[in-house]
Amino acid sequence: MSHFITFEGPEGSGKTTLIARIFEHLSKSHEVIMTREPGGIGISEMIREILLAKGNDMDERTEALLFAASRRQHLMEKVLPALEAGKIVLCDRFIDSSIAYQGYARHIGAEAVMSINRFAIEDHMPDLTIYLKLDPEIGLERISSNNREHNRLDAEEIDFHKNVVMGYNELSENFPERIKIVDASQSPDKVMEDAIEVINQYLNQEVNQS
Template identity: 65%
Template sequence: MSVFITFEGPEGSGKSTIIKEVNEYLLNNYETLVTREPGGISLSESIRDLLLNDEHDMDGQTEALLFAASRRVHLVEKIIPALKNGKIVLCDRFIDSSLAYQGFARGLGFESIFTINQFAIDTYMPDLTIYLKLDPKIGLLRKKDNDIEHNRLDNEEVDFHERVVMGYNKLSEKYPNRIKTVNANQNVEAVLSDTIHIIEQFIKSRGERI
């Protein structure tokens, strides 16, 4: 069974932790692939370094185009082959990140960012997206307290990260059948439980066992 599941949320929302635990759960019955954006393959990781390195400054349009380029090569070389081999792909970020960060928070607009990314991804949209909703102030504190990888976007003011969350909220309202919201202000165990429940219901809706 091939399923493309993405995980979205603001900085510090716990995506990496939840993906790791979900993967361990699914491995009982399915073949999986865990990957991330930007990154996942050598070329995309190089683009990630450009995008997230504190030493590089760029405008929103350059940022959006680099994310789309990284997404394209990652999709073609890693995600599509895994889906064709019947795997469940768990991806840390995908198109919704660009829509929330560059489209809404940077003020470039959903439509323009979607157009750029539609060229990059063709018809490959996630089957299911888990949105880990979190107060951005809490997320930034989590990253600082837990010494999580610092990147250029962490240097933005809190209002930028608040706009990111607003963007995600609008996307979850626009695509309620695909984007399912989990309260990431809870402890890890509760977040994981809610996430697994959503994924179980989705897989069962496709007539598959879990």
Template identity: 80%
Template sequence: MSHFITFEGPEGSGKTTLISAIHAHLSKTHEVVTTREPGGIGISEMIREILLSKGNDMDERTEALLFAASRRQHLVEKILPALEDGNIVLCDRFIDSSIAYQGVARNIGSDAVMEINRFAIEDHMPDLTLYLKLDPKSGLERIKRNKRDDNRLDGEELDFHEAVVMGYNQLREEYPERIRMIDAAQSPEKVFADAMDIIEQYLNQEVNQS
């Protein structure tokens, strides 16, 4: 049985580390595909380079449209085939990122961003979303401490990143059944344990309902 699970959060929230650990754990008993946005396939990775490269200043709506275009190709080329094959798909970011980053932080408006993404993804929403909540200042400090290569979005002012978190908080209130929050300020081990509790509860519930 296929499941589409996405991971969201501000910069430095630990999504990549968590997804890697969850993939390793779930792969013992399930077929699992891990991917990311923007990216995941050739065309979308090229769009990622445009979106995240420093110096590529662009209009807010151009940015939102590029994310949606990348998402569409990624969805039809990788995510949907993996789901049709019965895999669990773990995706680092999806539609909620666009709403938080472009809709709220870029001030385009959540409804406008949702509209262009509905065109891109049709009705293919995630089954479950894990939101790694973290103070944005702490996240940016993590990036520097871990010497991760920063990208164009990392370099935005703190108030931009605070608005991203506000956008995610609003989404969690709007979709409480789908979006489950995890305190990303905890140790990686505790974040993993909390995430697996949520995922296993979801998977067991789906089995019982089938």
């Protein structure tokens, strides 16, 4: 049975590390693929380079449209074929990122960004979203202290990152059935434990309903 599980959170929340660990864990008993946005396939990775390269300052609506274009191609080329094959798809970011980053932090508005993405994804929403909740100051401090390459969004002012978190918080309040919060300020092992618990509850619920 296929499942589309996405992971969201501000910069430095530990999504990439967590997804890799969950992929390894679930692969023992399920067919799983791991992917990311923007990116995941050739065209979308090229769009990612444009979006995240330092110095590529762009109009906020151009940014939102590029994210949506990358998302559409990634969905059609990688995500949907995997779901149709009955696999679990673990995706680092999806539509909630656009609403938080462009809708809230870029002040385009959640509904304007949602309308762009309705065209891009049609009705293909995640089944489950794990939101790694973290204060933006902690996330940026983590980024500055590790060897990860800093991108264009990392360099935004702190108010931008606070608005991203505000967007995610409102989304989690509006869609509590889909978006489950995990405290990302905890140790990596505790974050992993909590995320696996959320995923197992979801998978068990789906089995019982089928």
